[in-house]
Each structure stands twice: as C-alpha cells, then as structure tokens.
Amino acid sequence: MKKVIVACGGGIATSTLIADKVRQALDEAGIDYQLTQTTLSELVYENSDADLIVTSMRVESDFGVPSLSGAGFLTGINEEAIKEQIISALSD
Secondary structure, eight states: OEEEEEEESSSSHHHHHHHHHHHHHHHHHTOOEEEEEEEGGGHHHHOTTOSEEEESSOOOOOOSSOEEEOTHHHHOSSHHHHHHHHHHHHOO
C-alpha cells in the first residue's frame, strides 16, 4: 500500500479538492493507497513513511520523498500531466 499525503495551507478546503482528484487517479490506475490530508506546516511531522506528497503550491523544501504540486487540479491546467506524474511516482 502506498502512502500519499496531500497538503495545503489550512489542510481542509484546497487539500480536499486535490485529494479527490488524486483518489480518482489512483483508483483508475488500480494503485492501493492510503491518503492523508494535512497542512503545509505539518508536513515536517507527517512525511516519515510517505511515498508521495502532493501540495497545493510549489514547495521548495526537501521532505526526503517525492513531492509535486497538485495546483493544476484546482485550475484545470495540465491535470493529465499531474495524474501521470502521480502514477509514475507510485509505480514500482
């Protein structure tokens, strides 16, 4: 099972929208996952066993695991590319 963390400023509204799109992409790809939502400031504490972090904005910090911006899920720009990046990052 892959552990995915979705993070935004407040950990609720924006991350929920992104999380729904991430779930859809992973379900379509048949990837077994556990998804957690959190705030950007709590990522330091939440990422220890994550396989992927998806954020609402570009984050320069290195959390020791792959991370990418899911902002395109909010704007509708490059959604397919983001889905492909997520699936690629979680595929063994």
